Amino acid sequence: MARKAKPERADVCIIGAGASGAAAAKVLTERGLGVVGLERGPWRTKETFGGDELANVNRYNLWPDPLLNPRTVRTSADEEARIELFCPVPQMVGGGTVHWQGWLPRFTENDFRPRTVIGDLPGATLADWSITYADLEPYYDKVEWAFGVSGAAGANVYESPRTRGYPCPPMPMSRYAKKFHAGCAALGYNSFPTPQAALSRPFNGRPATVVSAFAQQHGDPTGTRSSALNVFIPDAVATGRYDLRPDSYVRELTVDALGRVASAVYADADGDLVEQEADVFVLACGAVESARLLLLSRSGRYPNGLANGSDLVGRNVTFHEYSAAVGLFDDPIYAWAGGGYVSASSFQFYEHDDSRGFASGGHIACAGVGIPLPINWSLPDRPLWGPEAKRMDREYFNHSMAVAMVVHDMPQHDNRVDLDEKVTDAWGLPAARITLTPHPNDLAMGRWLIDRNAEILDAAGAHKTYRVYIDRITGNCSHQHGTTRMGDDPETSVLDRDCRAHEVDNLFVVDGGPFPTATGANPTLTIMANAWRVAERIADGHSAPGR
Amino acid sequence: MKPVFFDPHQRATVEAAMARIIPTDETPGAREAGTIDFLDRYLSGLDHIYAKPDGSGFETLQGRRADAWQQRLDIVRDKYRHGIDELDRRGRAGFGAAFADLTGSQQDDLLAGMETGGGELETAETVAAWSPVETPLQQTSVEIDLDFLPLLALHTRQGFYADPIYGGNRDRIGWEVIGFPGPASLAEVHTGRYTVLSYFAEPGTEEHHGA
Numbered sequence: 001m002a003r004k005a006k007p008e009r010a011d012v013c014i015i016g017a018g019a020s021g022a023a024a025a026k027v028l029t030e031r032g033l034g035v036v037g038l039e040r041g042p043w044r045t046k047e048t049f050g051g052d053e054l055a056n057v058n059r060y061n062l063w064p065d066p067l068l069n070p071r072t073v074r075t076s077a078d079e080e081a082r083i084e085l086f087c088p089v090p091q092m093v094g095g096g097t098v099h100w101q102g103w104l105p106r107f108t109e110n111d112f113r114p115r116t117v118i119g120d121l122p123g124a125t126l127a128d129w130s131i132t133y134a135d136l137e138p139y140y141d142k143v144e145w146a147f148g149v150s151g152a153a154g155a156n157v158y159e160s161p162r163t164r165g166y167p168c169p170p171m172p173m174s175r176y177a178k179k180f181h182a183g184c185a186a187l188g189y190n191s192f193p194t195p196q197a198a199l200s201r202p203f204n205g206r207p208a209t210v211v212s213a214f215a216q217q218h219g220d221p222t223g224t225r226s227s228a229l230n231v232f233i234p235d236a237v238a239t240g241r242y243d244l245r246p247d248s249y250v251r252e253l254t255v256d257a258l259g260r261v262a263s264a265v266y267a268d269a270d271g272d273l274v275e276q277e278a279d280v281f282v283l284a285c286g287a288v289e290s291a292r293l294l295l296l297s298r299s300g301r302y303p304n305g306l307a308n309g310s311d312l313v314g315r316n317v318t319f320h321e322y323s324a325a326v327g328l329f330d331d332p333i334y335a336w337a338g339g340g341y342v343s344a345s346s347f348q349f350y351e352h353d354d355s356r357g358f359a360s361g362g363h364i365a366c367a368g369v370g371i372p373l374p375i376n377w378s379l380p381d382r383p384l385w386g387p388e389a390k391r392m393d394r395e396y397f398n399h400s401m402a403v404a405m406v407v408h409d410m411p412q413h414d415n416r417v418d419l420d421e422k423v424t425d426a427w428g429l430p431a432a433r434i435t436l437t438p439h440p441n442d443l444a445m446g447r448w449l450i451d452r453n454a455e456i457l458d459a460a461g462a463h464k465t466y467r468v469y470i471d472r473i474t475g476n477c478s479h480q481h482g483t484t485r486m487g488d489d490p491e492t493s494v495l496d497r498d499c500r501a502h503e504v505d506n507l508f509v510v511d512g513g514p515f516p517t518a519t520g521a522n523p524t525l526t527i528m529a530n531a532w533r534v535a536e537r538i539a540d541g542h543s544a545p546g547r
Numbered sequence: 548m549k550p551v552f553f554d555p556h557q558r559a560t561v562e563a564a565m566a567r568i569i570p571t572d573e574t575p576g577a578r579e580a581g582t583i584d585f586l587d588r589y590l591s592g593l594d595h596i597y598a599k600p601d602g603s604g605f606e607t608l609q610g611r612r613a614d615a616w617q618q619r620l621d622i623v624r625d626k627y628r629h630g631i632d633e634l635d636r637r638g639r640a641g642f643g644a645a646f647a648d649l650t651g652s653q654q655d656d657l658l659a660g661m662e663t664g665g666g667e668l669e670t671a672e673t674v675a676a677w678s679p680v681e682t683p684l685q686q687t688s689v690e691i692d693l694d695f696l697p698l699l700a701l702h703t704r705q706g707f708y709a710d711p712i713y714g715g716n717r718d719r720i721g722w723e724v725i726g727f728p729g730p731a732s733l734a735e736v737h738t739g740r741y742t743v744l745s746y747f748a749e750p751g752t753e754e755h756h757g758a
Contacts, residue, residue, distance in 0.1 A: 047600070047601075047737075050736055051733060051735075051741065052598055052733060053708075054705055054710065055596075061597055065615050067618055068615050084689075085689055172744075172747065173748060174747050175749065211742050212736060212739075212743065213729070213730075213741075214741075221600060221736060221739065222739035334747065337743045337744075337746040337747035338743070373709075373725075373727065375704050375709065384697060384700050385567065385658065387572060389569075390576070394574065394724055394725050394726075398725070426611050
């Protein structure tokens, strides 16, 4: 690799341009700071997206190609790790929001104090967050109004206080959402339209979201869904202060004599090395990759990896696990329409309840089964091939739907991300290695929620239901948290409450890494709200006298 | 559609197996949908991996992406060469003829035997979490990790249901079998003209919102 001339020093260098990096870029540039964004993937425009399940889902058009970006997985340190496509997220400008349908529930007040609410759970490292719901509420509001989130304030009786409603009314109610509402109503459960990253009506100069069949796990050729790519990136670019460099893969953060981050060294699109200096560095690579970059950044001063004197970088990692009960109905419900994720939700089982016999709970919501076609789904009793498999495809395609959940998996000290000793990626850097064993609470919660979900489908009139229990965490959900815990005690956390590294005062992390716990809800709204909050702190600090 | 990977015998063998995986019954199956054309085109090289999103042709792969796809294709081609040989070996051992010359029920017997293992093939580890046979949820499999029969079943499904631009799903047969009102072309999706609002919600109820 050749080394290119140093570009101009930036006020802030943000590594990653997905949900959190783009949110931080918008805030910092609008506050007047000059930001260099380094994104390892391409900067794709809406014209490059299409309705092609084969390319988008099976052929790594959007997912990372595991031959180029391998990860390895093992259940314990005694085991040989094997290569798996574990917890992938699209690596490109916009990140996971490029191909999501964007369920955007807020966390609740109790999500920020799980240790207080639940108490001691043996084997788990539950911790209260060092920030509260009230700290984040203004930023939830900012993100919701920037995105034009479609939802109904107050419809979720378990939601925490909000200063105002959603900017757009809920999306039209799908046939599958109607079934879900009916099932919940029959059982006396509260249900509500899932807050979505989509526009139910024109908003802020953007047209209403197109109701296609190709949405979840597809990029949006119409540019009408709400995403970091469609909202935050254009906002940041419009300031003229966001120098976003795609295809720029950061290999290492270097430090100066004071132990502060001096530069990010990256390989550019030509494969040449470039050294970018800045006053402040913000990691926004996703919890797995941000931890990996810190661990790759070893130096005399930080022999165990940057900001890792506590040996906590990469530990307490949580991933959620997506599973569902699936119901079959006599009448057609076309649960692929709209992409399958214009949904209805319930927080009936979200809050902790000692009487259930396990800790915490989770958000449940209805969804389609295909994305949209029967290429990438099946049912537990569908054979691999033959007449019965064909019959099930034909008869169930328009008649099946899921009630899904994400498991609120418990943080554990030995569940971690570190560097694989043998496997490297296509750029020669050690792969992220996941070491993970589910906590018994994860499996118990999953089983219990799937049972409730099946009952909702039964109550909605399903003539058959399948219960797909989880027996391990497979990383099928793209959610990732905990690898750079925030907290007030440097002995038990990597970052302080402003997500600044305890050991390195010009280093911040704004993805899911700071989350001490996974919670039972989709994390990206909170990730973006927290990134917004942290970016404001950075901007406040940067303009303070004495700098 | 020019087949350019399989020789005629290989092509006949795989086409016969695909016709057992998605059989023709009162509705068309893999044979009518041309799933063999889909697969042969896929295995032919790097020229048909990604359709352009507006349907105007195919992307040209370059750099690391092209290298990765060449590596993947080499592995998958090897699985097919060995898998086809194994089908014939089992056909001759069990019924005295090559796979393509057997009756449908004899072919079913052999495929069932391969599905349950038998230890004859060198097996790669299946990545269970990403395998479509193990979960109803929406995760894809890593195809280079699949054994021959799951791989063939996956490619048959892809050739039956994927956009016709890839050479299968001839005349949208796969979509018609399951009742999917797919777009007339990729361009329909790309321009935003393709919507499924009438399937999404019952007419007249679009403005009703949840409880």
